[in-house]
Amino acid sequence: MNSVSPAAAQYGSPEGRRRRNLGGSHDPPQMGYQDTGRDGATDEVDKIKSKLLTAWNSFKYGWTVKMKTHFSRSSPLYLLGRHYHFRYEDDIERFQQDFVSRVWITYRRDFPALEGTQLTTDCGWSCMIRSAQMLLAQALLMHLLCRDWSWPEALNTLFVEMEPDQSSSSAPHNSFSSVSSAHHSGYLHSHAASCPRPHIQNPHQEHIHRDILRWLSDHPDAPFGLHHMVKLGGSLGKKAGDWYGPSIVAHILRKALERSPQVPELSVYVSQDCTVYRADVEQLLHTGDPVTGTRSTGRAVIILIPVRLGGENFNPVYKHCIKEFLQMPSCLGIIGGKPKHSLYFIGYQDNHLLYLDPHYCQAYVDTSAEDFPLDTFHCNSPRKMSIMKMDPSCTMAFYARNRADFGALCDHLTKVLSSPSAEEKYPVFSISEGQAQELHVPEVLPLASYTLAHRKRGTMAKRPSSDEFEFL
Secondary structure: OOOHHHHHOOOHHHHHHHHOOOOOOOOOOOOOOOOOOOOOOOOOOHHHHHHHHHHHHHHHOOOOOOOOEEEEEOOEEOOOOEEEOOOHHHHHHHHHHHHHHOOOOOOOOOOOOOOOOOOEEEEOOOOHHHHHHHHOOOOOOHHOOOOOOOHHHHHHOOOOOOOOOOOOHHHHEEEEOOOOHHHHHHHHHHHHHHOOOOOOOOOOHHHHHHHHHHOOOOOOOOOOHHHHHHHHHHHOOOOOOOOOHHHHHHHHHHHHOOOOOOOOEEEEEEOOOEEEEEHHHHHOOOOOOOOOEEEEEEEEEEEEEEEEOOOEEHHHHHHHHHHHHHHHOEEEEEEEOOOEEEEEEEEEEOOOOEEEOOOOEEEEOOOOOOOOOOOOHOOOEEEEEEEEHHHEEEEEEEEEOHHHHHHHHHHHHHHOOOOOOOOOOOOOOEEEOOOOOOOOOOOOOOOEEEEHHHHOOOOOOOOOOOOOOOOO
């Protein structure tokens, strides 16, 4: 049950390992984290206890799988609109920089207690919120910086292991491992030193990077942090310790952006009944005041589309659309996962989805410090899983900076949804030119709504956990 954290593989110093050791309790997550109260001189018993607790949390919250992930050299990989082919060494480096630059939000412990509770950890129940936070972080990076932004330290943090290229006898000598060792570390630094850095540290961009992490931190004052997200979930019938679905967190994100002064020029649209109503989105993107006649810079929009891609299991006819969406530069990823195990999907290779996993418990980071550590907010261990293991309930996300972007996005989505190569008889979702009917939105989300196409086919048996999702 030996588990290596991505941060530990990246930073191998004894102090770094001590700082990242998982603490925890054998009690249920609702009891909160109990401090072990260790003093400055940690004895051997404390060290053994810490290792056991680390292994237990890794087993309980999903990090027991092997740390090596293989990527084929013969197949292209797509990461949120970027295309990589690992036959080319430059693409390996570009992929490393791109993947590690994505913001990674995980379970935390020792943060200020959630309002009305004594919970100081979210282990075991908030993985869907964490996935939503990662998606929001990606949207904020695109909106405030750009899709080309990358974290300058990313090249120093990742190894990618490649499968042997059967067409080349020399391919086995060109494999990379995500497991840390002295030999690997030496190779990493020499490789990074020999390659020109594609991005130089920009103080302004780094300031924005840190601000985004502060907004997402586990503190009551953080506008997009766990405390505020749980508080907003209360108006939708959820509380701390509950399991959140992908549709619920879409509405929580919408409420969080509506009430936040930090990014007033960014809004969220959540589709109804698997339909994106263009007039409603364009209203959010409006660039003028019809009363005064003045023009403004307008608002960008995050488009969230909760869907269900099958009954009890993922329907393979939707593979084509999932892949096409993840190839689009405007795609922010997919909030989904395996049953009762949320993941944030950001790419694919062949029939495997690339994802960031929130199921790793890390210590709380005080982001009020000017130079707080960044390493635990960036993952150096890419993972993938078969698309067939995907839970059918998910929320897809796209970004449009202005009306022109939105028009191009709708054109692209229409082509994908109506592509002759698509296998599905009914599209994943639809795009309508009009507006949605004026509906009263209750404080608690209604039971799953059915699209007209599905109603024509009859009622589908539901799982107990599907009451928050849109059905196709």
